[in-house]
Amino acid sequence: MLIARRRPAVSPWVRWMPFELLVAMRYLREGRMQSVLILAGVTGGVAVIIFLTQLINQLQAAIIDRAMGSQAHVIIRPLEEVAQRVVTPDAEQAVAAVIQPREQRLRSVDQWERVAALASRTPGVLAVSPIVGGPVFASRGSSNRSVVLMGVQPDAYRRVVRMDDFMTQGRFDVSGTRTLIGIDLARDLGVTVGDKLRVTSADARSEVLDIAGLFDMGNRDLNRRWVFVTLKLARNLLDLPGGVSSIDLTVTELFAADRVADNLRAQTSLTVDSWMQTNSGLLNALANQSVSNNLIRSFVMLIVALGISSVLVVSVVQKQREIGILRAMGAGRRRIMAIFLLQGGLVGLVGSALGIALAYLLLVVFSRIFKSPDGSPLFAAQLEPVLVLQAAVIACGVGLLAAVIPARRAARMDPVQAIRA
Amino acid sequence: MTEPPTRALSPILRLVDIHKSYNIGTPVQTEVLHGISLALEAAEFVALKGPSGSGKSTLLNVIGLLERPTSGLLEIAGRQTEALDDTSITALRGATIGFVFQFHHLLPAFTAVENVLLPSVIAHGTATPQALAMAGELLARVGLKGSEYKRPGELSGGMQQRVAIARALSLRPSLILADEPTGNLDTVTADEIFALLREFNHDHGSACLIVTHDARLAARCDRILELVDGRLVDS
Numbered sequence: 001m002l003i004a005r006r007r008p009a010v011s012p013w014v015r016w017m018p019f020e021l022l023v024a025m026r027y028l029r030e031g032r033m034q035s036v037l038i039l040a041g042v043t044g045g046v047a048v049i050i051f052l053t054q055l056i057n058q059l060q061a062a063i064i065d066r067a068m069g070s071q072a073h074v075i076i077r078p079l080e081e082v083a084q085r086v087v088t089p090d091a092e093q094a095v096a097a098v099i100q101p102r103e104q105r106l107r108s109v110d111q112w113e114r115v116a117a118l119a120s121r122t123p124g125v126l127a128v129s130p131i132v133g134g135p136v137f138a139s140r141g142s143s144n145r146s147v148v149l150m151g152v153q154p155d156a157y158r159r160v161v162r163m164d165d166f167m168t169q170g171r172f173d174v175s176g177t178r179t180l181i182g183i184d185l186a187r188d189l190g191v192t193v194g195d196k197l198r199v200t201s202a203d204a205r206s207e208v209l210d211i212a213g214l215f216d217m218g219n220r221d222l223n224r225r226w227v228f229v230t231l232k233l234a235r236n237l238l239d240l241p242g243g244v245s246s247i248d249l250t251v252t253e254l255f256a257a258d259r260v261a262d263n264l265r266a267q268t269s270l271t272v273d274s275w276m277q278t279n280s281g282l283l284n285a286l287a288n289q290s291v292s293n294n295l296i297r298s299f300v301m302l303i304v305a306l307g308i309s310s311v312l313v314v315s316v317v318q319k320q321r322e323i324g325i326l327r328a329m330g331a332g333r334r335r336i337m338a339i340f341l342l343q344g345g346l347v348g349l350v351g352s353a354l355g356i357a358l359a360y361l362l363l364v365v366f367s368r369i370f371k372s373p374d375g376s377p378l379f380a381a382q383l384e385p386v387l388v389l390q391a392a393v394i395a396c397g398v399g400l401l402a403a404v405i406p407a408r409r410a411a412r413m414d415p416v417q418a419i420r421a
Numbered sequence: 422m423t424e425p426p427t428r429a430l431s432p433i434l435r436l437v438d439i440h441k442s443y444n445i446g447t448p449v450q451t452e453v454l455h456g457i458s459l460a461l462e463a464a465e466f467v468a469l470k471g472p473s474g475s476g477k478s479t480l481l482n483v484i485g486l487l488e489r490p491t492s493g494l495l496e497i498a499g500r501q502t503e504a505l506d507d508t509s510i511t512a513l514r515g516a517t518i519g520f521v522f523q524f525h526h527l528l529p530a531f532t533a534v535e536n537v538l539l540p541s542v543i544a545h546g547t548a549t550p551q552a553l554a555m556a557g558e559l560l561a562r563v564g565l566k567g568s569e570y571k572r573p574g575e576l577s578g579g580m581q582q583r584v585a586i587a588r589a590l591s592l593r594p595s596l597i598l599a600d601e602p603t604g605n606l607d608t609v610t611a612d613e614i615f616a617l618l619r620e621f622n623h624d625h626g627s628a629c630l631i632v633t634h635d636a637r638l639a640a641r642c643d644r645i646l647e648l649v650d651g652r653l654v655d656s
Contacts, residue, residue: 014535014538014542014547014548015547015548015553016547017547018546018547019539019542019543019546019547022542026530026531027530029530030529030530321526322526322528322529324526325522325526325528326528326539326543327487327511328485328487328514328520329515329520329539329540329543329588330511330512330514330515330516330540330543330544331511331515331543332507332508332511332512333507333511335543415487416482416487416488419487419522419526
C-alpha cells in the first residue's frame with residue numbers, strides 16, 4: 001500500500017467524551033445507511049411541522065387582517081329597544097301574550113362623550129372613533145342608490161380602519177360638504193372627484209355633497225355603500241343632533257377584543273360587540289384549521305417516532321454481541337440504556353437542525369410560488385424563534401422517547417446470551 | 422521466581438460446591454455444573470480442559486460473573502459475590518477480571534487502540550492520559566505498534582486476538598479468563614498468543630484461567646484442571 005489512509009489512532013473525541021456519548025456517536029456513524037434514513041425521517045418530519053405551522057399561522061393572520069381591515073374591533077351601540085310587558089307573568093296565573101318586537105329607531109348612544117372617554121381610558125383600547133351612521137339615498141340625475149351615510153371624525157376613524165391605505169383618489173379627510181365615496185358607487189352613478197352628489201334621508205332632508213375622494217376597500221359591498229361625511233352633516237341629515245349612533249374601537253391585541261367588550265359592557269350596560277362575536281364563523285373556521293394542523297403534526301411526530309424506534313430496535317439486535325462485550329467489560333445496564341437513548345436524542349437534535357433549515361428553504365421557495373392576486377407574496381419566508389425552539393425540543397423529546405423501548409431491550413440483555421448469539 | 426507470601430495465602434479465586442442449572446422449575450431442567458470446588462492463587466497460570474459440552478464455558482461465565490451460580494460459594498479477590506447486586510457485580514467484574522474470548526469480540530466501530538482503551542473509559546467515564554499512554558504501551562507489547570489506528574476489520578485473526586489480549590489487560594486485572602483464545606488460530610500464531618499471556622502473567626502477576634483443547638499448550642501451564650460432565654477430575 002503506497003498511500004496509507006491514516007486516520008488518527010485515537011479520535012480526539014475519545015479524550016473528553018463520556019463513554020455513553022462516545023459509543024452512541026460511533027454507532028450512529030457506523031450504521032451509516034440506517035442513520036441517514038432515520039435522520040431523513042426526522043428532518044422531513046420537523047420540516048413539515050414547521051413549514052405547515054408557519055404557513056397556516058401566516059395565512060390565518062392574513063385572513064384576519066383582511067377581514068379586520070374594514071371593521072372595528074369593538075363597536076358600542078345603544079341598547080336595543082324591547083317591548084315591556086304590562087302584566088308580569090307569575091307562576092300562579094298563566095297569561096297568554098303575543099309580544100311583537102319593537103322597531104329599532106336610529107338613536108344616539110346615551111351620554112356618548114362619557115362613554116367614549118371611558119373607552120379610551122380602558123386598558124387595551126388603542127383608538128376610539130364616534131360614528132353617526134344611517135341610511136340615505138344618493139342620487140345624481142335619474143340614478144339613485146341606497147347608501148350608508150358615515151359621519152366620522154377623520155383623524156379618529158383612520159386609527160380604527162386604515163382608510164389612508166384604501167384611498168385611490170384624494171386624501172381621507174372630510175369637511176363642510178366634502179364627501180368620500182367608494183369606487184363602485186362612483187361607477188354606478190357615473191361620478192368622479194369634483195362632481196356633485198345629492199343625498200336624501202328617509203324623512204326627505206337633503207344635501208348636495210362635493211366628491212373629494214374615492215376609496216377602494218377591497219370589498220365591493222362597502223365600495224357601493226359607504227359615503228363618508230363630517231359628523232355634523234350626518235347628524236343634520238339623520239336627525240341625530242349632538243348624538244352618535246355608535247362608537248368604534250380598535251384594541252391593541254386582536255384576540256383580547258372579547259375581554260375589552262365584556263369590560264365595557266359591564267361598565268356602560270350598552271350593547272358592546274367585539275369582532276369575535278360578529279365573525280364567529282370565521283373564528284370557528286380558523287379554530288378548525290388549527291385543530292387539523294395539530295392532528296397532522298401529531299401524526300407526523302408519531303410516524304417519526306415509530307421510524308426511530310424501529311431502526312434502533314434493529315440496531316440493538318445487530319449489536320447484541322457488542323452489548324454483551326461492553327457488559328463483560330464492566331458497563332452496567334443503565335449505561336447500555338444511555339447509549340441507545342442518546343442515539344435517539346442525537347438523531348432528534350441533528351434532525352431538528354436539518355429540518356429547520358429545510359423548512360426555511362421550503363418557505364422561501366413556496367413564498368415565491370404562491371402569490372396573492374395583487375402579486376405580493378401570500379406569506380413571508382420567516383421563522384418564528386419560538387416555533388423553531390418548540391420543534392427542536394419536541395424532536396429531541398420524540399427521539400428520546402422513541403429510543404426508550406430499544407434502550408430497555410438493550411439494557412435487559414443478558415451478557416452471556418448476547419455474546420453467544 | 423518467589424511469590425510474596427501474602428499472595429500465596431489469599432487465593433484470587435475460590436469456588437466451593439458450585440452448582441449451575443438451567444431451566445429451573447421446568448421439565449427440562451438440566452444441571453451443567455455438579456459441585457465445583459477450586460481455588461486459584463494469585464499469579465497462577467491454569468489450563469481448563471475437557472470435552473465439548475462438559476461445562477467449561479459455563480464455569481468460565483460463572484467465574485467471570487457473567488452468570489450467577491444456582492448454589493455454592495464464589496469468592497473473587499477476597500469478596501463474596503452471592504449477596505452483591507447487579508451494579509456491584511458489574512463494577513467488580515470490570516475492576517478485577519479481563520476477558521479474552523475465542524472470537525476476539527472487538528468492537529468494529531473503534532480502532533485498535535480505542536478498543537484497548539474502552540475498559541478504562543468504562544471505568545473512569547472518559548479516557549485519562551494515563552489510560553491513553555497505557556493503551557499505546559500495551560499494543561506495542563503485543564507487537565502492534567503502527568497498527569493502532571486500524572479497525573478490527575483491517576487486522577488478521579492473530580492481530581485481532583492480540584488486541585483483545587491488550588484490551589483484557591488494560592485495567593491490570595488480577596484475573597484473566599480466556600475462552601479458547603487460540604481456538605481459531607494456526608499453531609504458530611497460537612503459540613505466540615499463548616506466549617503473550619504467559620508473559621503478562623509473569624510480569625504483572627495476573628492469574629490466568631485458560632480454556633483450551635490444545636494439550637500441547639495445556640502442558641505448558643502451571644496446572645491443568647479437567648472438567649468432565651460438569652465435575653472436576655484429577656489429571
